[in-house]
Amino acid sequence: MFYFLVSVNIIAIILMLFMLAICLRKKRSKAQLAFIIYDIFSMLFVVGVHLELVHSDTVGEALAGLCIQYVGQAGFLMAFLWFASEFGRLKIPKFIYFIQAVINTIVLTGVFTAEYHPYFYKTMRILKDGIYHRIEVIPGIIWKLHYIHLGTVILAVLILCIMRYGESSPIHKKRILYMIAGVGTFALELILKGLGVFGSYNPVVIAMTTMMFCMMMAMIHYGYFGSQQAAVDNAFHYGKEGLIILDAENKIISVNQRMKELFPEIKVGSAASRQKEILQALTNRERLLHKNDRIYELRMEDIVENGEKDGCMLWFIDQTENLEMMQRLRSADEAKTRFLMKVSHELRTPMHTILGMNEVIAEETSEEKIRRYTREIASAGDSMIALIEEVLDASRLESGTLQIKKDAFALEEVIHDAAAQMRPQAEKKSLNFRLRMEEPLLKPGKHFYGDKAHIRQIIINLLENAVKYTDEGFVELGVEKAAENGDTFLKIAVADSGIGIGKEEQDKIFESFERGNTARNSRKDGIGLGLDIAKQLAEAMGGSLCLISEVTKGSTFTVRIPWIEVSEKHHFTKQSEKSMNADYSSFTILAVDDNEQNLMVLEHLLHKTKVKMETVMDGNTAVQKCEEKTYDLLLLDHMMPKPDGIETLHLIRADEKGRNHYTQAVAFTANATAGAKELYKNEGFAEYITKPVKPGTLEIMLQKYLRDYQPEENMVFQGNMDDTKIIKLRGLLHYLEKNGIAAEEGLSYADGDEQFYKELLGIFAKEKEKKQHHLEKAFQTLKINHVVTMKETAETIIDSETTTDTENMNELWKTFVTQSHGLKGEAWGIGARTLGDFFYQLECAGKEKNIEKIEHFYPKAMEEWQQVVDAIQRVL
Known part of the structure; x- marks a missing residue:
């Protein structure tokens, strides 16, 4: 019997070591760690049982083995509960672990001091009946607490597993069955032992080893490690997306297989900034990378640990097919719209011919039967024309070519x-x-x-x-x-x-x-x-x-x-001389624009109204003026150097008791983009007016805010294009049309005044050299600083905490944007539409901080600018 028990203990320890070795080779996870701890403390328990078996000649020796057993049992219970929670997906509250820790502390204290009190063992003696030496005890209250605790944990896990079984997937159900078998074996051993079935022998080592073996089989046989870890490996290494993981210093700490295929030169441990191609894509507004005839979208995701950024992940997502599909859909949609518009236009001509001939027949015939036929044709023709117009309007709306005329x-x-x-x-x-x-x-x-x-x-x-x-x-x-x-x-x-x-x-x-x-x-x-x-x-x-x-x-x-x-008496007609004849001499306007030419245009367009207008060229001066005098209306250009138009209005209205806190303000902008209405309204403007300004628009503005003002917050759109009587320029002005200047359009912005338009052209040509010098200086400074910024960015990718003087760089961009914006308005104001469009592209590129786009459009803008000025100089 003695040798049998010794053999059981040794075999149990060997099996536990074998299972530990298998588990250690698996990928790390919470369940793996819990099983390792569970395995180690189980072996410690078996070692204690073995020491009690072979070294129990005295109470002290037997008690030493028992102490090791109870340490093993305490750790085994804690680890087993954690393992069951992770592996079996059991929802065990955290306070249960706390209660378990308290009970284990009491038990271990009791067993280690059992010789000095009767609370763990009331009595202890060594039996020497010839089989093997062993200790015989009478349990105390702490001993009973321990076994109640042990039985409760085992039975609770068994019940939770049974309940979890019905909610599980087929694979997980098989894992749960193994757990039920293992835990059930241990629970049965406890019950039978308590009933005295095994006499003095305690088969707990066999039960514990069986339970552990069942848990191990559940993990290995039904792929717990395989399915979860393989899924993680496959997702990371062999997915369609490339992935780079960077630490807090932007050093590469991991690269998946797809990324290695794209960039074979990437090495773990190197700085991400060495990959110039990736860096350039990250600084691009659209973050697209063209590689091997494929297009990849770059996405960045921060890694946050304990509330702080501890690195980031760069995803490279293949969007080639998606982008190609979008382009095909866009092309198909445009083709459909063009087709509908062409068909609608082509159908209208024969339909009008049919209806016209039908009217001729109706007039020339005296037969009622024929007249009835012509009425049916006319009715059907009208319906057909209506359908054609519907399709044409739908096409115009979809293509954005339908104009709203006011x-x-x-x-x-x-x-x-x-x-x-x-x-x-x-x-x-x-x-x-x-x-x-x-x-x-x-x-x-x-x-x-x-x-x-x-x-x-x-x-x-x-x-x-x-x-x-x-x-x-x-x-x-x-x-x-x-x-x-x-x-x-x-x-x-x-x-x-x-x-x-x-x-x-x-x-x-x-x-x-x-x-x-x-x-x-x-x-x-x-x-x-x-x-x-x-x-x-x-x-x-x-x-x-x-x-x-x-x-x-x-x-x-x-x-x-x-x-x-x-x-009726104030609405403007098609003749500008009738539209601007209202008398506003009792009103005073403050106009703010950093461009002297724009202020000249405003004064010229409004001089017929007799309104008193004061002009300033910066926001700070406007604020000072508003502190000294009350105005009836404020006209503020948006795009000015600090403070801009919005900031200026906020400064004027900062003092609730100020002279102009409640004065209505109108914004001037060259960009009537989507959302402009909401932007200016939210910032406190009554409305906005687009540049170049039309005389009719100004008339409506004065009418609304100086004479018949009502507190309505409706934004006025661009004025009627036909309000001004265009005076055709002869001879030399036709030359402008051939050189990129829409003379009629430019003349309309000058209120039809040929002489004033020529003055504007002269100012535009005269100031070209000075303004080109300022723009060139901004452009060259921007290029130099952009190169420096790229080098610094290479050390930290696009980290917001870069050592680059970000504020200074932002000012450089803003200066370039402001200058391009002003030149755009001036060009459009004289009718140089193509030149204005080039400056608009430069302005957009500056807002996007896209130096490549600026380098693309800048020479074209300079060439067009020179051509326009040459044409003006020949004319003048």
Whole structure:
């Protein structure tokens, strides 16, 4: 018996060492670490059992072996619980580990001091009955606490595994079964031992080894290490994306296999800055890298540890197919738009011929039958023309070529004209056609500023839709001036008692070629463009179109267009001499622009209004002026050296008790880009006006803010292009047209004044040398500093904490952007559109900090600049 027990202990230790060796060869993970600790403390327990077996001649010797056993049991329980949590995915609260640590501390203290108190063992004696020497004890309270704790942990893990089984995947279920088998074996041993089945013998070593073997088989046989670690390895080394991992000093600490294929020269431990190709891509705004006929997108992700950046990962994602697909889709979309526009244009000519000949036939024939035929042809032809116009408008909207023209017009005439056109169609279906219009809008001389033709088209499209899908009841057109959330707008509502539209179809109804999926499907007329065009037109005018509808109960389409009203006596006509004759002599304006030429233009355009205008060329002087005097209106250029127009306005309004805290301000900008309205409104401007400034636009601005100002926060768009009577230049000015200068356009910016336009041309040519010198100096300084910055950036990639004087570099970029911006406005202001476009490209490149793009456009801009100036000098 003695030798059998010794053999069991030795075999158990060997097996545990074998399992430890296998586990150590696997990839690191929390479950692996827990199993290693679990294995080590189990071996320590078996060693203690063995020492008790072979060295128990005295109580002291036996107690030494017992102490080692209980140390092994304490560590085994803690590690086993952690392993079960990680491997079995059991959700074990952290406080359980704390309770376990407290109990283990009490038990170990009790067993190590058992000779001096009766709380662990009440009595202890050595049995020498001939089998083998062993200690016999009577348990104390701490001993009982330990075995209650041991049994509770084992049974709790067993129950949790059983509960987890039903929620697991097929593979994990098999792992859980192994765990249940192992833990169940240990639990059964504890129960049988407690019942005295094994007498004085304790088979705990066999049970513990069996449980550990089951855990090991679960991990090895069902690929716990294999599936998880292989997945990590495959994702890192053999994925489609290249990956570089950098430490906090931007040294390369790891490179995956895909990255090695792209850059064989990359070495772990070297500085990432040595890879110039990668560095250049990172400094590029779009972060695209062209390599081996492929296009890779670079993405950077910080590695954060304990709340601090500890490195970063650079991902190289192959976007070749995606970019090619986007280009094909873009080309196909452009081709479709061009095709639709061409077909629409080509169809209109023969259709007008057909309808014209039809009218001739109708006039020359006296037979009623023939006349009836001509009426049907005319009706069908009108429908065909309407469809062609719909397709053409849709194409223009999609391609961005549809122009919104603004002019003053009598709103009442447009509403009644649209209603008169649609009323016969409604009455033909015996529908009650109603027109509801606010009384103030019916007053004579009530003029609205907007796109007359497209407002009319929106109304007709909505009325056609209402009549088409209403078989009985009414169609109503309502027009009013409304206000919501501080905004005033023209509200046009078209309501009907027709078939209605279900909620699930209300979004689709505004898509091109859609008519919904309800009863509308049965209607074959129309191609589903009317509502889409109406919505896009409303949005192009800064408004919106919304729908409220319920199936069988009708629909209401509501259009909101920003309200801009001009009175009849003040709305401008096509002759500039009539448009700028209002008297504003009692008002004073402060105009701020860092460009003297722009201020000259403003003074010239406004001198007929007799408004008092003071001009300054920088924001600080403007702030000082505003502290000394109250103005009726502030005109601020946005792009100026510090402070710019926005910063200047903030400084003026910083003092709530200041003279001009509540003075309305208008921003001037050469960039009427998307989002400009929101930008200037959020910064405190009443509106913005685009450069070059039109006389009509200035008239509207003065009308709105100096004479009939109402606190409406609607932004004014660019003025009517036809407001100024263009005076054709003869002879020499035609020469300008051939040399890149649109003389008519430039003349319009000078309010049609030929002499003043020539003065502007002279100033532009005279200042060319000085301004080119400043721009060249900024460009060369920028190139030199960019090279230095690239070298410094090479040591830290694009770390925000680089040692480069970032603030100084940013000032260099801003100087270049400001100069390019000013030159762009001056070029466009004299009609040198191509030259202005070149300066615009330089401005954009400066904002993007793209030195390669600047180097591409700079020589072209200089060449065009010289050509324009040469042409001006010959003319003058």
